[in-house]
């Protein structure tokens with residue numbers, strides 16, 4: 001038996017005893033590797049030039065992940081050191097120097113970390129395939145499975161792991177070197193005390209932290225960077241204040257109301273919890289903080305994605321949109337010529353968008369929704385242009401009789417226009433509303449470049465033609481997707497014209513480009529946010545679980561004794577469940593109370609018509625919570641089944 | 651071989667000080683078998699811990715082979731523990747991931763001894779202690795008495811000259827206790843091991859050649875067995891304990 005063999009054996013035992021932790025490190029390695037894969041996959045990078053910005057964001061997210069995981073590793077290592085201090089004391093007692101014990105422990109952790117890394121990279125390959133499939137789908141590119149192996153991705157993952165372990169190990173090695181043999185052997189003599197001792201101070205801190213917490217949540221919801229930062233600060237203060245005062249207050253509460261203590265199984269549940277809670281105030285607060293960050297990043301990620309996707313969707317009925325309010329139409333013509341020469345056009349139409357002589361409808365809509373005013377007067381379109389466009393888009397034809405008009409709008413505007421007085425006048429003549437259509441119609445483009453914004457009024461040609469022109473539109477359906485190169489050329493044409501003749505308000509819009517933008521932004525913002533959220537939840541959940549499972553032997557002895565005293569198995573399992581529920585719910589409740597209002601509020605700031613249907617704030621909040629509790633639930637279930645199996649007498 | 655000179659040990663902070671040892675002095679010659687007796691809280695464990703370098707003294711000096719252990723540098727200290735000191739606790743203290751054989755041989759092999767000779771030494775010791783047949787088992791698979799004999803084995807396999815035992819029979823039934831005590835006597839007689847055993851049990855103490863009585867951290871009395879039989883010595887110890895007063899029940 002040499003030191004290295006002993007390390008190896010201890011490593012095996014560590015992986016077994018702390019299986020949940022080991023599993024988490026494997027998952028983290030898999031995540032890090034899969035995301036590194038996105039950086040180094042030539043295939044993914046060649047989807048679009050814009051993908052070049054993605055690596056930066058992934059590296060940033062990875063740095064945060066490295067920090068969090070090195071904290072986790074450091075915390076767990078420290079925890080193991082404490083639990084196994086007697087073992088280490090014995091090594092010293094039989095003549096090992098602290099230096100050697102440190103080396104022993106170092107190798108043990110290195111072996112565990114190394115195995116996790118190897119397994120993680122293996123698993124990461126599958127995870128990478130999933131991410132790749134999502135990105136390809138976002139770009140609308142056909143997806144085939146192909147084996148991915150990148151030395152660079154492995155290298156970067158290795159670097160991250162070295163950083164993680166370096167930080168955590170240095171700390172524990174220093175601790176081992178300084179440890180006195182007496183402290184190691186008699187570790188259990190030193191008991192942990194509650195942090196806040198006097199109850200009046202505890203109550204004050206508790207009350208103050210609740211107030212600060214509510215204040216912080218509100219500040220987070222106001223806009224403005226400064227308020228946001230102060231709000232985040234308040235939340236942190238709240239969580240620490242709350243958990244330090246509350247956790248250490250539970251024992252005091254029961255001491256004060258002994259009747260409660262002896263009610264049902266309270267005593268048992270209470271005793272199982274107090275020892276942990278009193279010592280875990282700070283860690284509980286940290287866990288709650290991680291959970292809060294997790295729920296917020298999940299929600300933010302989904303809101304982001306909804307904005308990107310739902311802003312693009314109403315305009316995606318046309319493959320190309322070109323518009324200009326320049327009278328001379330010079331740039332417009334240059335671009336149009338390029339399109340006609342270089343892009344195979346299936347169908348196209350050039351037409352004018354006019355302006356009415358008043359802004360009654362715009363006023364009405366903007367006073368009833370969070371409508372963003374783009375036009376000074378209500379936008380108008382001629383019936384024949386409208387018919388042609390409907391035909392082009394394959395929508396069923398509509399008819400308009402003398403003295404009638406119709407409205408084409410986005411669904412959210414339709415709801416408001418139900419209460420519209422419905423009679424409008426053009427040049428003294430009155431028109432009544434025939435109907436409202438709500439198909440996608442390029443009505444979510446800013447800078448007067450679409451078919452109105454949110455809505456447009458459709459009137460007979462002769463009525464429209466006398467109105468002033470807002471801008472010229474040229475909408476195109478192409479046979480093939482507009483390529484990135486074609487888009488760039490068009491953009492360059494516009495840019496050249498601007499350089500020579502000054503800004504002239506010609507706007508160019510391509511569906512393919514918009515979709516690529518959504519895909520890139522999703523890869524750039526949403527993926528990293530979810531990556532972070534996953535790591536945050538796993539880290540916090542695994543710490544809670546390690547704490548819970550470390551009590552296995554203690555619980556086991558306790559339940560054996562209780563059985564001898566005549567307690568039924570059913571009752572024991574109930575007590576265990578209650579204890580479990582409270583233990584896991586505590587750090588999860590404040591994050592839910594902070595996270596949900598934050599998400600709902602953030603989603604509410606977006607312009608109307610975007611956060612609807614599957615993107616409704618409530619749905620997003622629900623999915624965020626669902627995802628969070630799904631991962632959290634896996635850990636709870638793992639801990640519960642393990643405890644139940646090992647603790648309850650048969 | 652061991653000189654304890656006027657040692658004192660205080661525990662606690664400024665406002666609450668416990669004096670666990672109060673000017674304790676005694677000498678231990680090579681090959682002695684000494685029992686240290688006293689009621690619970692009288693400072694027995696503290697004394698043993700100070701000698702074994704687990705703890706440090708507040709004042710005074712402990713010399714081993716004329717060298718003060720307080721002045722040993724870390725490396726020397728580790729060597730001292732490895733080569734000269736064997737320790738047996740009340741609650742066994744074997745590593746539960748290692749087999750009995752590995753537990754006994756651990757210090758030797760970490761010491762880079764030749765693996766062949768480690769095996770031989772372990773077998774030899776196991777033979778003497780009567781645990782040859784459980785060598786390949788893990789601690790949780792053997793009885794308390796066997797575990798304690800394994801701990802004794804570990805404490806002497808490297809030829810350690812000083813065996814310190816803190817209530818080694820405390821967790822054993824009377825038959826296993828007797829067995830262990832006989833083994834310790836044998837180790838003392840045949841292998842010349844110097845033994846310092848803490849106990850609060852007069853029966854265990856009667857196996858020693860000399861008994862030191864501790865009370866409130868001080869040496870209160872000393873009893874030499876001389877040429878008397880064990881049974882006679884046992885009754886003499888009981889007499890001293892009666893004189894010591896206090897928790898007789900606890901002591902017996």
Ligand SMILES: Nc1ncnc2c1ncn2[C@@H]1O[C@H](COP(=O)(O)OP(=O)(O)O)[C@@H](O)[C@H]1O
Pocket residue numbers: 189661662668669670688689690691692693694695696697
């Ligand atoms: N770590 C410690 N901190 C404070 N007091 C201690 C500590 N260890 C022992 N003591 C005190 O020192 C005295 C002697 O303890 P100990 O040597 O363990 O007694 P024994 O082993 O004879 O039962 C007791 O009063 C005990 O309370």
Ligand SMILES: [Mg+2]
Pocket residue numbers: 694695696
């Ligand atoms: Mg003691």
